[in-house]
Amino acid sequence: MTVIARDLGQPDAGRTLRAELESRGIYATGLVNNAGFGTHNALTDEDPDRLQSMIALNISALVDLSRAYIDPLTSADTSVLINVASLLGFQPTPYLSVYGATKAFVLSFTESLWEENRGTGLRVLAVCPGATKTEFYDAADSETADYGAKRVTPQHVVRTALDTLDRRSTPPSVITNGRPLALASKFLPRRLIVRFMGRMARR
Ligand SMILES: NC(=O)c1ccc[n+]([C@@H]2O[C@H](COP(=O)([O-])OP(=O)(O)OC[C@H]3O[C@@H](n4cnc5c(N)ncnc54)[C@H](OP(=O)(O)O)[C@@H]3O)[C@@H](O)[C@H]2O)c1
Structure with a gap:
Protein backbone atom coordinates (compact mmCIF):
# COMPACT_ATOMS: atom_id res chain seq x y z
CA MET A 1 0.00 0.00 0.00
CA THR A 2 1.19 3.53 -0.81
CA VAL A 3 0.21 6.35 1.54
CA ILE A 4 0.53 9.95 0.40
CA ALA A 5 -0.31 12.51 3.08
CA ARG A 6 -1.76 15.69 1.60
CA ASP A 7 -3.79 18.65 2.80
CA ALA A 13 -5.67 19.22 -4.59
CA GLY A 14 -7.18 16.69 -6.99
CA ARG A 15 -5.04 17.42 -10.01
CA THR A 16 -1.89 17.58 -7.91
CA LEU A 17 -2.63 14.25 -6.24
CA ARG A 18 -3.42 12.50 -9.52
CA GLY A 38 -17.93 19.89 10.28
CA LEU A 43 -22.81 31.28 12.38
CA THR A 44 -22.01 34.24 14.64
CA ASP A 45 -19.71 31.98 16.68
CA GLU A 46 -17.92 30.39 13.73
CA ASP A 47 -14.30 31.16 12.83
CA PRO A 48 -14.42 32.49 9.22
CA ASP A 49 -11.11 30.80 8.30
CA ARG A 50 -12.37 27.44 9.58
CA LEU A 51 -15.52 27.82 7.46
CA GLN A 52 -13.39 28.53 4.38
CA SER A 53 -11.29 25.43 5.12
CA MET A 54 -14.45 23.34 5.45
CA PRO A 72 -9.70 7.69 -16.50
CA LEU A 73 -12.64 6.26 -14.53
CA THR A 74 -15.01 6.40 -17.50
CA SER A 75 -12.33 4.94 -19.77
CA ALA A 76 -11.88 1.89 -17.53
CA ASP A 77 -14.03 -1.21 -18.15
CA THR A 78 -15.33 -1.09 -14.60
CA SER A 79 -14.73 1.62 -12.01
CA VAL A 80 -16.24 3.29 -8.96
CA LEU A 81 -16.68 6.85 -7.70
CA ILE A 82 -17.98 7.14 -4.14
CA ASN A 83 -18.57 10.54 -2.58
CA VAL A 84 -19.32 10.61 1.14
CA ALA A 85 -22.23 13.00 1.74
CA SER A 86 -24.37 12.78 4.88
CA LEU A 87 -27.87 12.25 6.20
CA LEU A 88 -27.59 15.97 7.03
CA GLY A 89 -27.49 16.73 3.31
CA PHE A 90 -31.25 16.13 3.05
CA GLN A 91 -32.43 19.11 5.12
CA PRO A 92 -31.21 22.42 6.56
CA THR A 93 -29.05 21.98 9.65
CA PRO A 94 -29.18 24.99 12.00
CA TYR A 95 -26.01 25.24 14.13
CA LEU A 96 -24.23 23.09 11.55
CA SER A 97 -25.44 25.34 8.75
CA VAL A 98 -22.31 25.38 6.59
CA TYR A 99 -21.54 21.69 7.12
CA GLY A 100 -25.07 20.60 6.18
CA ALA A 101 -24.97 22.83 3.10
CA THR A 102 -21.66 21.32 1.97
CA LYS A 103 -23.21 17.84 2.24
CA ALA A 104 -26.33 18.94 0.33
CA PHE A 105 -23.88 20.04 -2.38
CA VAL A 106 -22.09 16.68 -2.34
CA LEU A 107 -25.39 14.81 -2.59
CA SER A 108 -26.70 16.92 -5.48
CA PHE A 109 -23.36 16.94 -7.33
CA THR A 110 -22.91 13.18 -7.04
CA GLU A 111 -26.46 12.36 -8.12
CA SER A 112 -25.86 14.49 -11.22
CA LEU A 113 -22.70 12.51 -11.99
CA TRP A 114 -24.68 9.29 -11.53
CA GLU A 115 -26.99 10.33 -14.38
CA GLU A 116 -24.15 11.66 -16.57
CA ASN A 117 -22.36 8.30 -16.36
CA ARG A 118 -25.27 5.89 -16.57
CA GLY A 119 -24.57 3.23 -19.18
CA THR A 120 -20.79 3.47 -18.77
CA GLY A 121 -18.61 1.12 -16.70
CA LEU A 122 -18.42 3.76 -13.94
CA ARG A 123 -20.69 3.28 -10.94
CA VAL A 124 -21.28 6.54 -9.04
CA LEU A 125 -22.69 6.54 -5.51
CA ALA A 126 -23.33 9.19 -2.85
CA VAL A 127 -23.01 7.52 0.54
CA CYS A 128 -25.11 9.27 3.18
CA PRO A 129 -24.21 8.11 6.68
CA GLY A 130 -26.18 9.11 9.74
CA ALA A 131 -24.40 9.38 13.09
CA THR A 132 -21.29 7.19 13.02
CA LYS A 133 -18.70 6.40 15.71
CA THR A 134 -15.62 8.25 14.40
CA GLU A 135 -13.46 11.20 15.39
CA PHE A 136 -15.86 13.51 13.53
CA TYR A 137 -17.34 14.76 16.83
CA ASP A 138 -13.91 15.60 18.25
CA ALA A 139 -13.05 17.58 15.12
CA ALA A 140 -16.42 19.36 15.36
CA ASP A 141 -15.73 20.04 19.05
CA SER A 142 -19.17 18.63 19.75
CA GLU A 143 -20.59 15.56 21.40
CA THR A 144 -24.11 16.47 20.30
CA ALA A 145 -23.77 17.15 16.56
CA ASP A 146 -25.36 13.71 16.07
CA TYR A 147 -28.82 15.19 16.90
CA GLY A 148 -29.16 12.57 19.62
CA ALA A 149 -29.12 9.67 17.18
CA LYS A 150 -27.59 6.28 17.98
CA ARG A 151 -24.19 6.03 16.29
CA VAL A 152 -23.36 3.06 14.07
CA THR A 153 -19.88 1.72 13.39
CA PRO A 154 -17.84 2.81 10.35
CA GLN A 155 -17.84 -0.87 9.35
CA HIS A 156 -21.63 -0.75 9.00
CA VAL A 157 -21.35 2.32 6.74
CA VAL A 158 -18.69 0.70 4.53
CA ARG A 159 -20.58 -2.62 4.36
CA THR A 160 -23.78 -0.87 3.31
CA ALA A 161 -21.93 1.13 0.64
CA LEU A 162 -20.23 -1.98 -0.78
CA ASP A 163 -23.48 -4.00 -0.74
CA THR A 164 -25.18 -1.16 -2.60
CA LEU A 165 -22.47 -1.16 -5.27
CA ASP A 166 -23.00 -4.92 -5.66
CA ARG A 167 -26.65 -4.45 -6.63
CA ARG A 168 -27.52 -5.09 -10.26
CA SER A 169 -28.41 -1.41 -10.63
CA THR A 170 -26.56 1.08 -8.40
CA PRO A 171 -28.87 3.84 -7.09
CA PRO A 172 -27.62 7.48 -7.05
CA SER A 173 -27.37 7.52 -3.26
CA VAL A 174 -27.71 5.31 -0.21
CA ILE A 175 -28.59 6.22 3.37
CA THR A 176 -26.65 3.90 5.64
CA ASN A 177 -28.53 4.72 8.87
CA GLY A 178 -31.10 7.23 10.14
CA ARG A 179 -33.44 6.82 7.17
CA PRO A 180 -36.57 8.09 9.11
CA LEU A 181 -35.05 11.60 9.24
CA ALA A 182 -34.53 11.67 5.48
CA LEU A 183 -38.09 10.42 4.97
CA ALA A 184 -39.47 13.06 7.33
CA SER A 185 -37.52 15.72 5.43
CA LYS A 186 -39.13 14.55 2.22
CA PHE A 187 -42.72 14.64 3.42
CA LEU A 188 -42.98 17.22 6.23
CA PRO A 189 -43.15 20.98 5.59
CA ARG A 190 -39.68 22.52 5.32
CA ARG A 191 -40.49 25.03 8.07
CA LEU A 192 -41.29 22.20 10.51
CA ILE A 193 -38.14 20.25 9.71
CA VAL A 194 -35.81 23.23 10.04
CA ARG A 195 -37.32 24.11 13.41
CA PHE A 196 -37.01 20.51 14.60
CA MET A 197 -33.38 20.36 13.48
CA GLY A 198 -32.63 23.66 15.18
CA ARG A 199 -34.16 22.53 18.45
CA MET A 200 -32.17 19.29 18.39
CA ALA A 201 -28.83 20.96 17.63
CA ARG A 202 -29.00 24.10 19.77
CA ARG A 203 -26.10 23.98 22.22
N1 LIG B 1 -19.12 10.52 11.72
C1 LIG B 1 -20.35 10.85 11.33
O1 LIG B 1 -21.33 10.81 12.10
C2 LIG B 1 -20.59 11.23 9.87
C3 LIG B 1 -21.91 11.28 9.41
C4 LIG B 1 -22.13 11.61 8.09
C5 LIG B 1 -21.09 11.87 7.24
N2 LIG B 1 -19.80 11.84 7.71
C6 LIG B 1 -18.73 12.14 6.76
O2 LIG B 1 -17.86 11.03 6.71
C7 LIG B 1 -16.59 11.46 6.22
C8 LIG B 1 -15.50 10.87 7.08
O3 LIG B 1 -15.57 11.48 8.37
P1 LIG B 1 -15.40 10.65 9.71
O4 LIG B 1 -16.73 10.53 10.34
O5 LIG B 1 -14.62 9.41 9.48
O6 LIG B 1 -14.59 11.70 10.60
P2 LIG B 1 -13.05 11.65 11.07
O7 LIG B 1 -12.82 10.44 11.89
O8 LIG B 1 -12.81 13.00 11.70
O9 LIG B 1 -12.24 11.51 9.70
C9 LIG B 1 -12.09 12.61 8.82
C10 LIG B 1 -11.10 12.23 7.75
O10 LIG B 1 -10.89 13.38 6.89
C11 LIG B 1 -9.47 13.58 6.77
N3 LIG B 1 -9.18 15.01 6.60
C12 LIG B 1 -9.62 16.04 7.36
N4 LIG B 1 -9.11 17.20 6.90
C13 LIG B 1 -8.31 16.89 5.83
C14 LIG B 1 -7.53 17.66 4.92
N5 LIG B 1 -7.45 19.00 5.00
N6 LIG B 1 -6.83 16.98 3.94
C15 LIG B 1 -6.91 15.63 3.85
N7 LIG B 1 -7.66 14.86 4.68
C16 LIG B 1 -8.35 15.47 5.65
C17 LIG B 1 -8.89 13.07 8.08
O11 LIG B 1 -7.55 12.77 7.88
P3 LIG B 1 -6.52 12.84 9.15
O12 LIG B 1 -6.98 11.78 10.08
O13 LIG B 1 -5.20 12.59 8.51
O14 LIG B 1 -6.70 14.19 9.71
C18 LIG B 1 -9.75 11.82 8.31
O15 LIG B 1 -9.25 10.74 7.55
C19 LIG B 1 -16.63 12.99 6.22
O16 LIG B 1 -16.85 13.45 4.89
C20 LIG B 1 -17.83 13.30 7.10
O17 LIG B 1 -18.42 14.55 6.77
C21 LIG B 1 -19.54 11.51 9.00
Missing part, protein backbone atom coordinates in the same frame (compact mmCIF):
# COMPACT_ATOMS: atom_id res chain seq x y z
CA LEU A 8 -6.70 18.33 0.40
CA GLY A 9 -7.90 21.78 1.44
CA GLN A 10 -5.21 23.30 -0.79
CA PRO A 11 -6.24 24.60 -4.24
CA ASP A 12 -5.95 22.08 -7.11
CA ALA A 19 -0.17 13.80 -11.06
CA GLU A 20 1.81 12.61 -8.07
CA LEU A 21 0.21 9.15 -8.10
CA GLU A 22 0.78 8.72 -11.81
CA SER A 23 4.41 9.81 -11.47
CA ARG A 24 4.69 6.73 -9.21
CA GLY A 25 2.92 4.53 -11.78
CA ILE A 26 -0.36 4.36 -9.82
CA TYR A 27 -3.49 4.56 -12.02
CA ALA A 28 -6.83 4.43 -10.19
CA THR A 29 -10.01 2.61 -11.17
CA GLY A 30 -11.76 3.75 -8.00
CA LEU A 31 -12.04 7.02 -6.10
CA VAL A 32 -13.59 7.47 -2.65
CA ASN A 33 -13.92 11.09 -1.57
CA ASN A 34 -14.23 10.61 2.19
CA ALA A 35 -12.21 13.44 3.79
CA GLY A 36 -14.42 16.04 5.41
CA PHE A 37 -15.23 17.79 8.67
CA THR A 39 -18.28 22.52 12.98
CA HIS A 40 -21.15 22.94 15.41
CA ASN A 41 -21.95 26.58 16.19
CA ALA A 42 -24.34 29.36 15.30
CA ILE A 55 -15.81 24.52 2.11
CA ALA A 56 -12.38 23.98 0.49
CA LEU A 57 -12.21 20.38 1.75
CA ASN A 58 -15.85 19.24 1.67
CA ILE A 59 -16.67 20.86 -1.68
CA SER A 60 -13.71 22.18 -3.69
CA ALA A 61 -11.37 19.22 -3.14
CA LEU A 62 -14.17 16.74 -3.80
CA VAL A 63 -15.07 18.45 -7.09
CA ASP A 64 -11.43 18.80 -8.13
CA LEU A 65 -10.70 15.12 -7.38
CA SER A 66 -13.85 14.00 -9.19
CA ARG A 67 -12.94 16.12 -12.21
CA ALA A 68 -9.32 14.95 -12.13
CA TYR A 69 -10.39 11.29 -12.19
CA ILE A 70 -13.61 11.24 -14.22
CA ASP A 71 -11.84 10.68 -17.57
Whole structure:
Protein backbone atom coordinates (compact mmCIF):
# COMPACT_ATOMS: atom_id res chain seq x y z
CA MET A 1 0.00 0.00 0.00
CA THR A 2 1.19 3.53 -0.81
CA VAL A 3 0.21 6.35 1.54
CA ILE A 4 0.53 9.95 0.40
CA ALA A 5 -0.31 12.51 3.08
CA ARG A 6 -1.76 15.69 1.60
CA ASP A 7 -3.79 18.65 2.80
CA LEU A 8 -6.70 18.33 0.40
CA GLY A 9 -7.90 21.78 1.44
CA GLN A 10 -5.21 23.30 -0.79
CA PRO A 11 -6.24 24.60 -4.24
CA ASP A 12 -5.95 22.08 -7.11
CA ALA A 13 -5.67 19.22 -4.59
CA GLY A 14 -7.18 16.69 -6.99
CA ARG A 15 -5.04 17.42 -10.01
CA THR A 16 -1.89 17.58 -7.91
CA LEU A 17 -2.63 14.25 -6.24
CA ARG A 18 -3.42 12.50 -9.52
CA ALA A 19 -0.17 13.80 -11.06
CA GLU A 20 1.81 12.61 -8.07
CA LEU A 21 0.21 9.15 -8.10
CA GLU A 22 0.78 8.72 -11.81
CA SER A 23 4.41 9.81 -11.47
CA ARG A 24 4.69 6.73 -9.21
CA GLY A 25 2.92 4.53 -11.78
CA ILE A 26 -0.36 4.36 -9.82
CA TYR A 27 -3.49 4.56 -12.02
CA ALA A 28 -6.83 4.43 -10.19
CA THR A 29 -10.01 2.61 -11.17
CA GLY A 30 -11.76 3.75 -8.00
CA LEU A 31 -12.04 7.02 -6.10
CA VAL A 32 -13.59 7.47 -2.65
CA ASN A 33 -13.92 11.09 -1.57
CA ASN A 34 -14.23 10.61 2.19
CA ALA A 35 -12.21 13.44 3.79
CA GLY A 36 -14.42 16.04 5.41
CA PHE A 37 -15.23 17.79 8.67
CA GLY A 38 -17.93 19.89 10.28
CA THR A 39 -18.28 22.52 12.98
CA HIS A 40 -21.15 22.94 15.41
CA ASN A 41 -21.95 26.58 16.19
CA ALA A 42 -24.34 29.36 15.30
CA LEU A 43 -22.81 31.28 12.38
CA THR A 44 -22.01 34.24 14.64
CA ASP A 45 -19.71 31.98 16.68
CA GLU A 46 -17.92 30.39 13.73
CA ASP A 47 -14.30 31.16 12.83
CA PRO A 48 -14.42 32.49 9.22
CA ASP A 49 -11.11 30.80 8.30
CA ARG A 50 -12.37 27.44 9.58
CA LEU A 51 -15.52 27.82 7.46
CA GLN A 52 -13.39 28.53 4.38
CA SER A 53 -11.29 25.43 5.12
CA MET A 54 -14.45 23.34 5.45
CA ILE A 55 -15.81 24.52 2.11
CA ALA A 56 -12.38 23.98 0.49
CA LEU A 57 -12.21 20.38 1.75
CA ASN A 58 -15.85 19.24 1.67
CA ILE A 59 -16.67 20.86 -1.68
CA SER A 60 -13.71 22.18 -3.69
CA ALA A 61 -11.37 19.22 -3.14
CA LEU A 62 -14.17 16.74 -3.80
CA VAL A 63 -15.07 18.45 -7.09
CA ASP A 64 -11.43 18.80 -8.13
CA LEU A 65 -10.70 15.12 -7.38
CA SER A 66 -13.85 14.00 -9.19
CA ARG A 67 -12.94 16.12 -12.21
CA ALA A 68 -9.32 14.95 -12.13
CA TYR A 69 -10.39 11.29 -12.19
CA ILE A 70 -13.61 11.24 -14.22
CA ASP A 71 -11.84 10.68 -17.57
CA PRO A 72 -9.70 7.69 -16.50
CA LEU A 73 -12.64 6.26 -14.53
CA THR A 74 -15.01 6.40 -17.50
CA SER A 75 -12.33 4.94 -19.77
CA ALA A 76 -11.88 1.89 -17.53
CA ASP A 77 -14.03 -1.21 -18.15
CA THR A 78 -15.33 -1.09 -14.60
CA SER A 79 -14.73 1.62 -12.01
CA VAL A 80 -16.24 3.29 -8.96
CA LEU A 81 -16.68 6.85 -7.70
CA ILE A 82 -17.98 7.14 -4.14
CA ASN A 83 -18.57 10.54 -2.58
CA VAL A 84 -19.32 10.61 1.14
CA ALA A 85 -22.23 13.00 1.74
CA SER A 86 -24.37 12.78 4.88
CA LEU A 87 -27.87 12.25 6.20
CA LEU A 88 -27.59 15.97 7.03
CA GLY A 89 -27.49 16.73 3.31
CA PHE A 90 -31.25 16.13 3.05
CA GLN A 91 -32.43 19.11 5.12
CA PRO A 92 -31.21 22.42 6.56
CA THR A 93 -29.05 21.98 9.65
CA PRO A 94 -29.18 24.99 12.00
CA TYR A 95 -26.01 25.24 14.13
CA LEU A 96 -24.23 23.09 11.55
CA SER A 97 -25.44 25.34 8.75
CA VAL A 98 -22.31 25.38 6.59
CA TYR A 99 -21.54 21.69 7.12
CA GLY A 100 -25.07 20.60 6.18
CA ALA A 101 -24.97 22.83 3.10
CA THR A 102 -21.66 21.32 1.97
CA LYS A 103 -23.21 17.84 2.24
CA ALA A 104 -26.33 18.94 0.33
CA PHE A 105 -23.88 20.04 -2.38
CA VAL A 106 -22.09 16.68 -2.34
CA LEU A 107 -25.39 14.81 -2.59
CA SER A 108 -26.70 16.92 -5.48
CA PHE A 109 -23.36 16.94 -7.33
CA THR A 110 -22.91 13.18 -7.04
CA GLU A 111 -26.46 12.36 -8.12
CA SER A 112 -25.86 14.49 -11.22
CA LEU A 113 -22.70 12.51 -11.99
CA TRP A 114 -24.68 9.29 -11.53
CA GLU A 115 -26.99 10.33 -14.38
CA GLU A 116 -24.15 11.66 -16.57
CA ASN A 117 -22.36 8.30 -16.36
CA ARG A 118 -25.27 5.89 -16.57
CA GLY A 119 -24.57 3.23 -19.18
CA THR A 120 -20.79 3.47 -18.77
CA GLY A 121 -18.61 1.12 -16.70
CA LEU A 122 -18.42 3.76 -13.94
CA ARG A 123 -20.69 3.28 -10.94
CA VAL A 124 -21.28 6.54 -9.04
CA LEU A 125 -22.69 6.54 -5.51
CA ALA A 126 -23.33 9.19 -2.85
CA VAL A 127 -23.01 7.52 0.54
CA CYS A 128 -25.11 9.27 3.18
CA PRO A 129 -24.21 8.11 6.68
CA GLY A 130 -26.18 9.11 9.74
CA ALA A 131 -24.40 9.38 13.09
CA THR A 132 -21.29 7.19 13.02
CA LYS A 133 -18.70 6.40 15.71
CA THR A 134 -15.62 8.25 14.40
CA GLU A 135 -13.46 11.20 15.39
CA PHE A 136 -15.86 13.51 13.53
CA TYR A 137 -17.34 14.76 16.83
CA ASP A 138 -13.91 15.60 18.25
CA ALA A 139 -13.05 17.58 15.12
CA ALA A 140 -16.42 19.36 15.36
CA ASP A 141 -15.73 20.04 19.05
CA SER A 142 -19.17 18.63 19.75
CA GLU A 143 -20.59 15.56 21.40
CA THR A 144 -24.11 16.47 20.30
CA ALA A 145 -23.77 17.15 16.56
CA ASP A 146 -25.36 13.71 16.07
CA TYR A 147 -28.82 15.19 16.90
CA GLY A 148 -29.16 12.57 19.62
CA ALA A 149 -29.12 9.67 17.18
CA LYS A 150 -27.59 6.28 17.98
CA ARG A 151 -24.19 6.03 16.29
CA VAL A 152 -23.36 3.06 14.07
CA THR A 153 -19.88 1.72 13.39
CA PRO A 154 -17.84 2.81 10.35
CA GLN A 155 -17.84 -0.87 9.35
CA HIS A 156 -21.63 -0.75 9.00
CA VAL A 157 -21.35 2.32 6.74
CA VAL A 158 -18.69 0.70 4.53
CA ARG A 159 -20.58 -2.62 4.36
CA THR A 160 -23.78 -0.87 3.31
CA ALA A 161 -21.93 1.13 0.64
CA LEU A 162 -20.23 -1.98 -0.78
CA ASP A 163 -23.48 -4.00 -0.74
CA THR A 164 -25.18 -1.16 -2.60
CA LEU A 165 -22.47 -1.16 -5.27
CA ASP A 166 -23.00 -4.92 -5.66
CA ARG A 167 -26.65 -4.45 -6.63
CA ARG A 168 -27.52 -5.09 -10.26
CA SER A 169 -28.41 -1.41 -10.63
CA THR A 170 -26.56 1.08 -8.40
CA PRO A 171 -28.87 3.84 -7.09
CA PRO A 172 -27.62 7.48 -7.05
CA SER A 173 -27.37 7.52 -3.26
CA VAL A 174 -27.71 5.31 -0.21
CA ILE A 175 -28.59 6.22 3.37
CA THR A 176 -26.65 3.90 5.64
CA ASN A 177 -28.53 4.72 8.87
CA GLY A 178 -31.10 7.23 10.14
CA ARG A 179 -33.44 6.82 7.17
CA PRO A 180 -36.57 8.09 9.11
CA LEU A 181 -35.05 11.60 9.24
CA ALA A 182 -34.53 11.67 5.48
CA LEU A 183 -38.09 10.42 4.97
CA ALA A 184 -39.47 13.06 7.33
CA SER A 185 -37.52 15.72 5.43
CA LYS A 186 -39.13 14.55 2.22
CA PHE A 187 -42.72 14.64 3.42
CA LEU A 188 -42.98 17.22 6.23
CA PRO A 189 -43.15 20.98 5.59
CA ARG A 190 -39.68 22.52 5.32
CA ARG A 191 -40.49 25.03 8.07
CA LEU A 192 -41.29 22.20 10.51
CA ILE A 193 -38.14 20.25 9.71
CA VAL A 194 -35.81 23.23 10.04
CA ARG A 195 -37.32 24.11 13.41
CA PHE A 196 -37.01 20.51 14.60
CA MET A 197 -33.38 20.36 13.48
CA GLY A 198 -32.63 23.66 15.18
CA ARG A 199 -34.16 22.53 18.45
CA MET A 200 -32.17 19.29 18.39
CA ALA A 201 -28.83 20.96 17.63
CA ARG A 202 -29.00 24.10 19.77
CA ARG A 203 -26.10 23.98 22.22
N1 LIG B 1 -19.12 10.52 11.72
C1 LIG B 1 -20.35 10.85 11.33
O1 LIG B 1 -21.33 10.81 12.10
C2 LIG B 1 -20.59 11.23 9.87
C3 LIG B 1 -21.91 11.28 9.41
C4 LIG B 1 -22.13 11.61 8.09
C5 LIG B 1 -21.09 11.87 7.24
N2 LIG B 1 -19.80 11.84 7.71
C6 LIG B 1 -18.73 12.14 6.76
O2 LIG B 1 -17.86 11.03 6.71
C7 LIG B 1 -16.59 11.46 6.22
C8 LIG B 1 -15.50 10.87 7.08
O3 LIG B 1 -15.57 11.48 8.37
P1 LIG B 1 -15.40 10.65 9.71
O4 LIG B 1 -16.73 10.53 10.34
O5 LIG B 1 -14.62 9.41 9.48
O6 LIG B 1 -14.59 11.70 10.60
P2 LIG B 1 -13.05 11.65 11.07
O7 LIG B 1 -12.82 10.44 11.89
O8 LIG B 1 -12.81 13.00 11.70
O9 LIG B 1 -12.24 11.51 9.70
C9 LIG B 1 -12.09 12.61 8.82
C10 LIG B 1 -11.10 12.23 7.75
O10 LIG B 1 -10.89 13.38 6.89
C11 LIG B 1 -9.47 13.58 6.77
N3 LIG B 1 -9.18 15.01 6.60
C12 LIG B 1 -9.62 16.04 7.36
N4 LIG B 1 -9.11 17.20 6.90
C13 LIG B 1 -8.31 16.89 5.83
C14 LIG B 1 -7.53 17.66 4.92
N5 LIG B 1 -7.45 19.00 5.00
N6 LIG B 1 -6.83 16.98 3.94
C15 LIG B 1 -6.91 15.63 3.85
N7 LIG B 1 -7.66 14.86 4.68
C16 LIG B 1 -8.35 15.47 5.65
C17 LIG B 1 -8.89 13.07 8.08
O11 LIG B 1 -7.55 12.77 7.88
P3 LIG B 1 -6.52 12.84 9.15
O12 LIG B 1 -6.98 11.78 10.08
O13 LIG B 1 -5.20 12.59 8.51
O14 LIG B 1 -6.70 14.19 9.71
C18 LIG B 1 -9.75 11.82 8.31
O15 LIG B 1 -9.25 10.74 7.55
C19 LIG B 1 -16.63 12.99 6.22
O16 LIG B 1 -16.85 13.45 4.89
C20 LIG B 1 -17.83 13.30 7.10
O17 LIG B 1 -18.42 14.55 6.77
C21 LIG B 1 -19.54 11.51 9.00
